[in-house]
Amino acid sequence: MTTTFDAGQALEPRTFTVTRADLVAYAEASGDHNPIHQDEKVARSVGLPGVIAHGMYTLALVGRAVAEWTGGAEVVDLGAKFTSPVVVPAEGGAEVVVGGTVKSVADGLVTLVLEVTCEGQKVLGMPKAVVRA
Template sequence: MSDLEPQRYTVTRADLVAYAAASGDHNPIHQDDDVARSVGLPGVIAHGMYTMALAARAVATWFPGAEVVSIGCKFTSPVVVPAEGGVDVEVAGTATEADGLTTVKLAVTSGGQKVLGMPQAVVRG
């Protein structure tokens, strides 16, 4: 088992706008503080799939050119994105190799809080 160098990504509201355009997910909880608060959220939150994509980006950084066999997680806590500046998401991981595959157990946090549950990727190559 080996520890991987943690990767840090700053998420801004502009990132959420770009992700909404690319994904087609224009849910206003990702754009409008009033709407987000009206449904019980602390403010605008990042798309869960965007947060998972940051985990995938870390895996690609650690294993450039590798085939991603699987990647998955549970969405446990939102990443709240302020109107000004941004918020950091940190992806840490440990890798274990067996039978030609590398299993990467991930820890994805923002502000010291775990935001993805049971995140894991399996890569080949």
């Protein structure tokens, strides 16, 4: 892919809907069967507001947005703090919005700063991705 990136460039935000069924499929695919991602009662028993998405599901959505923006460029670094849970209702779903800006381009590496929100609230702290592009 010949996409070029410039520092300061804004990337088109991506919106993804997360449903309980997605969390079930992700639990199967990832092996993470923590019941806080399936069972309202267990989630509340450990002080959570309800069933929450796997943090890694949200980070996977970041990986997806990065792949879409960069045409599947090789990822060198990817990570975030899971600062606020993505609460997924039993009906419908939660909308996660991934926005990004090119922070720097140097030595063939493109560093992206990201903003990931659910219902207008940031859910990831210091999300960052670096790709070879």
